[in-house]
Structure formats: C-alpha cells, structure tokens
Amino acid sequence: MTKSSKMFVAIAALCLFGGTVSSCGTTDDKVIKIQFVPSRDAGELATLASNLEPILAKYATGYTFEITTGTSYAAVTEALLSDQLDVGFLTASGYAEATLKHSGKVSVMMTSVRKGYKVQVDDYPNSVENQIKAMNGDISGYTYLGEQSNTDVNWYTSQLNVRADKYVDKNGDGKIDIKDMAGLTIARQGTTSGAGYLRPLKYLHDNNMSMVDTLSTDATTAATQIKGLYLKGYDAAYAAMQTGEVDGFWGFTDVRYSNGYNKEGNEYYHKDTAFTTSRVVAITDGIYNDTISCRSNLSSEKQAAVKAAFKGAIKDGTTTTEGTGAYLLYNLYSHTGYTDAKDSDFDGEREFYQYCVDNDLLGN
Secondary structure (H helix, E strand, O other), rough: OOOHHHHHHHHHHHHHOOOHHHHHHOOOOOEEEEEOOOOOHHHHHHHHHHHHHHHHHHHOOOOOOEEEEOHHHHHHHHHHOOOOOOOOOHHHHHHHHHHHHHHEEEEEEEEEEEEHHHHHHHHHOHHHHHHHHOOOOOOOOOOOOOEEEEEOOOOEEEEEEEEHOOOOOOOOOOOOOOOOOOOOOEEOOOOHHHHHHHHHHHHHHOOOOOEEEEOOOOOOOOOOEEHHHHOOOOHHHHHHHHHOOOEEEEEEHHHHHHHOOOOOOOOOOOOOHHHEEEEEEOOOOOOEEEEEEEOOOOOHHHHHHHHHHHHHHOOOOOOOOOOOHHHHHHHHHHOEEEEEEOHHHHHHHHHHHHHHHHHHOOOE
C-alpha cells in the first residue's frame, strides 16, 4: 500500500469513528449553535426555529444554523458558560446576572427592537395609572385591543393580569391595587425572567409585599403575600388563568395580545374577550429589551455572521407574510429589529439585579 493510500485509509477511519478532520465533512467550524429561552410553548418554538434556520443561513453565506430551546431560562445561560452553545437569547436581567457572576464569559452582540404598545407610547406615555385604566376599559370612549404603535422601542414592561372575578377591592379602601391581590395564586416564569419574575419581585417589595411558595399561616403576614407558582412559558400561564388553575400571572406587556388576541387557533383570536376576561393590576418600570448574546470566546467571524443573519432575516418579508424571516421573528418574540449593543448598555440592569440581591429578593 502506498503512503498516500495509507493516509486516505487513516482519514476515512477518523471519519467513520467520529473524527473532526475538516475533510470528513463533519467539521462544525461553519455551524452556529443558537438556543432560545422557553417563553413560549416548546413545540411552537421548535417549528418556528426550524423554519428560521435556512433564512438565517441565506444572510450569512457559508454558515448553517442549529436552533434549540433551553429547558429553562437559566439553562440557556449555563449552556453558554460551558461552551455548549455559541449564541443565546438572554433576557436583559439574565445577561446582567451572567456578567456579574461570571465576568468575561458572556458578551452581548445585539439588542432586540419591538413596536411599543400604543396605550403606553402614544396615548398615555406619562401615566401608568391611565394605562391601566385604559387597558381595563375604565376610560370612557377608549377601547383597548392591544394595538401597537408605529414607534420602535428598546424597552418593555411587566404587568400583573388577574381573572376579572379576582379584581375586587378586597381591603375596602376604595381602590383596587396590588394589596388586594394578597392570598391569590399567581403564575410566574423562571428566575432569570425579567417580566415573569424579577421585576415583579421588585414591584412587590416596593409595595411591602412578597411572592412566596407557601402562604404564611399568620393572617397578618399572609396579607402581604401572593403565592407564586412556576409555570413554564406564557402560553401555559395565560391558559391557566383562563381556566382558573391560577388567579393570574405576571408577564410582559401585553402578553394577552400575543398569546390570546393575535394567536391563531385559540378561542380568543381577534376577540375582545382576550382582554375582558382579565384585568391589569400592576405595570412595572421599564425593562431593557432581550439580547442576542454569545460566549465571549466565539470567533469574530461567527459573531459577524450572526449579526448579518439576524439583521438580514428581520428585513426578510413582513411581519404579516407567513414564512418570511420578519414573520418568524415577530411570532417568536415580537421582535421587529436588531441594533448593535455593548456591555455598558446593561449597567442599569446590573444595578437592578444587585438591588434584588441586596434586598434578599431572589430567595423568595
């Protein structure tokens, strides 16, 4: 056997037994592994992701994309930290936590852009009180159906929705607010979810209340508590509220639009009952939009490819043209654009996360 023949056999053997020699065709140098956070039904995310993969590849020549969904918000961060992933869709608070606990391990590449909600951006931009009244149908002549503004924003808020029959002045002080929700069972998301967990913790703390796993048997203490129940994904939380499994849930503004009114195939599609069967109790302060982050040792070439892929895909078609990049990304996370980001953009989110740590909120 000639020397060249022996070399060919050796390479073939490496290919057969899982070697990573580039000539085997199994190299992952041109594969970019991305993971989404599980804020929606896993099956729906998987379908949307598989349709998105070839569109991303179209705008990043020479690269292919593999998209999966994490088992939890925290799992996506852990996978980035352990170099199992290239890219993760981290919440702003999730990114802040990662950079505080594991400095230099995760880098932000882009921040998502969304259309703001008309009630917040255009109609009542300086009054949370009026935003809540408008969303609850308590302003004469104003009908709320989750209409979006034409204005792009890089922030969003968290809101507490409860079943209409739970929206009562329990303490008899002439108004309905968070204190009247004491004792209710409220669904929440994972511990790095800004809208589904962290901002609600701060809101409750600022109002001398807390979210607990088990309500206190002491009546005085219980009057300052709501029971938090973890349900994975806003689809599950919204459905659980509508069926009465929980009394309400914390979610982004306005999750009832995306998971009810504008979601094809469910009983609330384009029906005002998506909003009238529940009431908004609270709206938190602003949360910086979600990130597209990567492990810090990801090559500059791959980082450039990711940016090109998502910036191209978001302009591929329209949000109403089924199957296009714009449609898929909007239906995944309501994203309508991406802007380059830098670490210092998230100084405020780190301050917020540290506030939660300093006030011992994360143990609840």
